[in-house]
Amino acid sequence: MSKFVLPEPVVRIEDVRELARDLLVIPNRRVPLVPNIGVVGGAHSVLVVETGMGPRNAEAVLAFAAEYAAGRRLYLTTTHFHPEHAFGAQVFAGKATFLVNRAQAEDLAAKGVAYLEMFRGLGEPVARQLEGVEIASPDVVYDDAYDLDLGGRVVRLRAAGRAHSRGDQVITVPDAGVMFTGDLVEAGQFAIFPWFPPYDTDVSGIRWISVMRRLADASPQVVVPGHGDVGGPQLLADVRDYLELLRDETWARRDSAVSEHTIVEEVRALMIERHPEWAGREWIDKGVGCLCAEHPV
Ligand SMILES: [Zn+2]
Numbered sequence: 001m002s003k004f005v006l007p008e009p010v011v012r013i014e015d016v017r018e019l020a021r022d023l024l025v026i027p028n029r030r031v032p033l034v035p036n037i038g039v040v041g042g043a044h045s046v047l048v049v050e051t052g053m054g055p056r057n058a059e060a061v062l063a064f065a066a067e068y069a070a071g072r073r074l075y076l077t078t079t080h081f082h083p084e085h086a087f088g089a090q091v092f093a094g095k096a097t098f099l100v101n102r103a104q105a106e107d108l109a110a111k112g113v114a115y116l117e118m119f120r121g122l123g124e125p126v127a128r129q130l131e132g133v134e135i136a137s138p139d140v141v142y143d144d145a146y147d148l149d150l151g152g153r154v155v156r157l158r159a160a161g162r163a164h165s166r167g168d169q170v171i172t173v174p175d176a177g178v179m180f181t182g183d184l185v186e187a188g189q190f191a192i193f194p195w196f197p198p199y200d201t202d203v204s205g206i207r208w209i210s211v212m213r214r215l216a217d218a219s220p221q222v223v224v225p226g227h228g229d230v231g232g233p234q235l236l237a238d239v240r241d242y243l244e245l246l247r248d249e250t251w252a253r254r255d256s257a258v259s260e261h262t263i264v265e266e267v268r269a270l271m272i273e274r275h276p277e278w279a280g281r282e283w284i285d286k287g288v289g290c291l292c293a294e295h296p297v
Contacts, residue, residue, distance in 0.1 A: 008125035009032065010057065011037065011052035011057040011060055012029065014029070015029070016064075022041035023038070023041070023176050023178060024039040025037065025038055025224055025230060026038075026064070027229070027230070028228070030188070033083075033126060034057075034084060035052065035182075036050070037061055039065050039068055040153070040155055041153075043151025043152045043153075044151035045072050045073040045074070047075040047150060047155055048074065048075065048077075049077055049180050050079065050084075050085050050086075051076065051078060051091070053083050053087055053088065053126075053129045054088055054130050056129065057088055059091050062095060073097075074095060075096055075097045075099055075148060076096040076097070076098045076099070077098070077100055078169070079168065079170070079180060079182020079183065079184075079226065080164065080165045080167055081107040081111065083130065085183075087115075087130065089136035089138075093136065097139045098139045098140070099142070099148070099157070100167075101141070101144070101157065101158075101159035102142065102143050103162070103168075104159075104168070105137075105167070106167065108135060109135070111200065114199065142157065145157070146158075153173065154174070154175075156171070156173075156174060157170075158170050162204050163203070164183045164184050164192065164193075164203055165202055168183075177221030178220060179215065179224065180224045181223060181226065184208070184211060184226070185225040185226065186227050186228050186239070187228025187231055188228040188278060189228060189283075190242070190280045190283045191208070191242060192286075193283050193286035195286040195290040197293075203290055204290070204294065205287060208243055209243045209247065215236050242271070242274075246284070246291060249267045250287075250291040263292065264289070267288050268284045268285060
């Protein structure tokens with residue numbers, strides 16, 4: 001993990017963008033551990049996508065969403081269980097219906113507490129935002145697919161299958177061509193591989209590549225990444241290209257029985273050369289580690 005002290009991961013209700021009619025994004029302003037947050041409205045209900053990290057961020061998101069909803073019923077969903085995406089859900093209890101896919105609910109129940117501890121170790125500013133976190137239980141859990149009717153607008157909630165985490169979920173708003181990917185896609189940074197053996201090895205580079213192909217098949221016009229600037233379908237292609245290159249370069253060296261340390265050094269240098277402007281270089285090493293473990297023997 002990062003050795004420098006991360007800035008305080010505070011969600012600010014600023015520069016809110018209307019991507020389509022009744023569809024807002026609270027941008028993460030490129031602040032680490034702040035996600036892009038969605039607010040999607042219909043005639044009678046409003047869906048919030050992501051909570052921000054911890055109860056204070058979630059309170060700000062809920063207050064904004066409740067005011068925006070202006071009496072419409074509230075729903076909450078999260079793209080996956082990681083702390084900045086889901087560890088504010090407790091605040092929505094009794095105010096919104098919290099709805100997620102089963103694999104994500106299981107991730108939250110099985111690994112939520114361990115991730116809380118791990119993230120508290122990322123420095124005082126992060127630990128402060130995690131004060132008072134209680135791992136929430138979803139109100140509604142679905143298996144693979146759920147169509148949420150907000151009134152004149154149906155939002156598609158789909159379990160992606162294991163990729164960035166075991167329980168990734170993608171949310172699309174077909175009438176607006178908008179897709180919320182969570183951490184399956186980042187803009188302006190290397191793909192986040194939460195590869196923490198022996199504690200968490202659920203991330204799969206190989207499955208992630210096939211998920212990216214499926215997301216591209218859905219042909220969204222607007223892609224809201226987990227972190228970084230909102231973009232078009234090119235964001236999906238960029239992630240797939242990166243993951244395929246990471247796989248190919250890692251496996252080519254694995255085939256020649258080079259040490260994992262050397263593979264990491266060489267592949268990291270190549271990837272930085274390819275994407276010198278991308279942040280999050282520490283995640284390249286984790287990605288190589290994951291793909292080494294996924295190398296077919
Ligand atoms: Zn994540």
